[in-house]
Amino acid sequence: MALKATIFKANLQLSDMDRGVYGEHALTIARHPSENDERMMLRVLAFALNVPADDHKGKLDFAKSLWDTDEPDLWQLDLTGQLLHWIDVGQPDDRRLMKAHGRADRVSVYSANSSTPIWWSGIESKLTRAPRLAIWQIEAEQSQALAALAERSMQLQVSVQDGTVYLSTEKGSVEITPKALKLPS
Template structure:
């Protein structure tokens, strides 16, 4: 018998001063049985950092990457089903990233393991043609601290200023500073 996803709900109060985006977002996350809290919270962070200011060009939504290899962790599709932004988390291989770069206008990766520099060094030269790709490194200690905020029902305040993110609950707060590894556009 197949294991089912665990449903998490998050209320995000977003104040992104870098992009001028403010608002409340209620999201539902289907957590795959093999997914750890850390990865799920990185997906939630990626959502907060990439949610569009409005819905005029479609919605940013959680996809089913752990169930279907042809899907991203998150994607922003327009109303014609064109992929505007493909977002992966972890350390996808170069072939997956090149396929994503061909399918979407923009591709972002949020890598959070301590082995990120080794992974990136091994594939960086294979991705030079993917001008629409940006890779971000989240410090492993920061992502592990972020995982501790995970609950089945979450109320999170997310503040972004000068490239630094503060994700807070009523009881705790985590500072995250994503580091850009690529030049992309």
């Protein structure tokens, strides 16, 4: 018998002063049996850092990347179904990123492994033709502290100011400073 996804609920209160985005979001997150808390919470962090101010151009949703390799971890589709933003968590290969770059207006990757610099140095030169690609590194200690906050039902307060993310729950808080390895040109 196949294992089923575990459902997590999060009420995310966002104050992103860097982008001028504020709001409350009720998230339902399906955690694949092969996914750990760290990766799931990185998806939540990526949502908070990329959610648009309004849904006029479509909303940001969790996709089925672990079930369907043709989908990202998160995506924003406009009202016509056009892919606006492709977001992956982890260390995708250069072929996947170039394919995503051809399909979406923007592509973002959030990597939180201690081997991120090695992964990035191996594919950086292959992505020079991807001007709409952003690569972000989250320090492993910060992502592990983020994972420790995971619960089946969460109240998350997220503040973003001067490039630093402050995330807190009833269990505690963590400060995360994403490091840009590549920004869109």
